[in-house]
Amino acid sequence: MSRKKTSKQEAILREAAAMFNELGVGSVGFADLAKRMGVGRATFYHYVADREDLIFRCYQKSCEADTEHLDQASESPAGLEQVLEYLRLSLSPEADQTALITDTGVLSEGPRAIINKARYRNYERLAAMIGEGIDQANIRPCDERVIARILPSIVAFARMSHRWAPRNRRARDVDALVDFIKFGSAARRGNDFRFYKNADEFSRISVSGFGDQSTADLRIEQILMKGSQLINLHGVENISLDDVAHALSATRGTVYHYFRDREDLVQRCLERSYSLYSAFIDYAVEHGHNGLEKAAIVSHLNTQAMVGPLQPVAGWMGLDVLSPAVQRKVRKQLRELLGRTYEFATEGMKDGSRRDHDFEAVTLARAGAYLWIPKWISDLDDPSPYRIADEVVALFNDGLSPFQ
Numbered sequence: 196m197s198r199k200k201t202s203k204q205e206a207i208l209r210e211a212a213a214m215f216n217e218l219g220v221g222s223v224g225f226a227d228l229a230k231r232m233g234v235g236r237a238t239f240y241h242y243v244a245d246r247e248d249l250i251f252r253c254y255q256k257s258c259e260a261d262t263e264h265l266d267q268a269s270e271s272p273a274g275l276e277q278v279l280e281y282l283r284l285s286l287s288p289e290a291d292q293t294a295l296i297t298d299t300g301v302l303s304e305g306p307r308a309i310i311n312k313a314r315y316r317n318y319e320r321l322a323a324m325i326g327e328g329i330d331q332a333n334i335r336p337c338d339e340r341v342i343a344r345i346l347p348s349i350v351a352f353a354r355m356s357h358r359w360a361p362r363n364r365r366a367r368d369v370d371a372l373v374d375f376i377k378f379g380s381a382a383r384r385g386n387d388f389r390f391y392k393n394a395d396e397f398s399r400i401s402v403s404g405f406g407d408q409s410t411a412d413l414r415i416e417q418i419l420m421k422g423s424q425l426i427n428l429h430g431v432e433n434i435s436l437d438d439v440a441h442a443l444s445a446t447r448g449t450v451y452h453y454f455r456d457r458e459d460l461v462q463r464c465l466e467r468s469y470s471l472y473s474a475f476i477d478y479a480v481e482h483g484h485n486g487l488e489k490a491a492i493v494s495h496l497n498t499q500a501m502v503g504p505l506q507p508v509a510g511w512m513g514l515d516v517l518s519p520a521v522q523r524k525v526r527k528q529l530r531e532l533l534g535r536t537y538e539f540a541t542e543g544m545k546d547g548s549r550r551d552h553d554f555e556a557v558t559l560a561r562a563g564a565y566l567w568i569p570k571w572i573s574d575l576d577d578p579s580p581y582r583i584a585d586e587v588v589a590l591f592n593d594g595l596s597p598f599q
Contacts, residue, residue, distance in 0.1 A: 352563020
């Protein structure tokens with residue numbers, strides 16, 4: 196390929212990545228990209244084969260950039276400093292030139308396998324850095340493979356939070372996020388948090404109340420639960436009502452009896468998710484003893500839910516396919532939920548359970564720790580909801596540095 200053609204292709208990939216990050220993969224086509232770049236749509240076919248090829252190439256560049264960040268970070272002192280440098284590089288303004296890999300489900304099997312293999316390789320390399328830090332005692336004992344998946348998830352969520360966060364909330368304060376990963380939020384690090392409430396108890400499919408639930412309510416909840424799982428795993432663009440029916444071994448007519456179309460399914464999946472998130476927060480308010488503990492309860496329940504069968508649809512998934520009016524409604528709901536979690540942070544700093552730090556940047560970005568779980572949980576040999584939730588809460592409370 197000539198240098199001129201390579202340069203033009205790079206420009207297309209950069210602009211496409213910016214649009215994917217801004218609007219979501221599902222909202223961007225060749226026509227939108229052509230309008231943004233001021234060229235004819237046919238121009239793109241000289242550089243990429245089709246829309247899937249464009250997405251694949253953008254995702255491939257993202258994996259290569261992540262590998263480069265790991266290469267650069269490896270020049271720092273082994274262990275914690277390498278991990279923190281990796282975070283700084285991943286959150287730098289230059290990182291915005293690559294696309295967030297939010298949905299490999301839009302790719303066909305071959306390209307998707309290539310991207311997933313590259314991501315897995317980067318995860319494992321980061322895990323090795325963390326493991327070396329544990330061996331050298333500059334990182335506290337933890338499950339390095341779990342943490343190596345949580346950290347890139349936090350980075351990705353921080354980078355995409357502009358889609359729904361209030362403008363005055365900061366989620367890209369690099370120093371604040373690095374400080375949080377290093378030291379956590381707890382004012383007194385190393386205090387064990389033990390939590391045994393099962394998130395599945397919040398399911399609207401209740402054994403004890405089975406006689407009080409109509410057949411229609413049970414079927415709707417089963418459809419929403421399965422639809423949420425499929426959306427989280429494959430992305431909105433890659434599922435249909437027929438896919439949900441097939442996954443449930445139900446007839447097509449059964450699903451269409453309760454849902455008009457895919458947009459109706461996505462909207463109601465999101466509403467179910469926000470209802471669950473709200474219930475988790477209500478439980479924390481009732482049972483938490485201080486601000487830090489309340490936040491930990493919410494994080495534990497959210498993580499359990501994303502690992503287990505309850506699995507609400509991730510709050511950012513599906514917005515691209517909704518009408519503008521519905522998007523505004525669900526974004527407002529999400530902002531309200533985020534506002535309630537901000538209150539736990541301020542409460543924790545007032546009651547002394549939480550150290551004084553930039554909680555706005557941290558509270559928003561850390562949601563990515565559990566919202567990305569369905570995309571990597573199959574990598575692990577022991578995907579226990581409680582075990583993963585304990586790792587997430589320990590990271591949030593204590594960070595990675597060893598206790599003094």
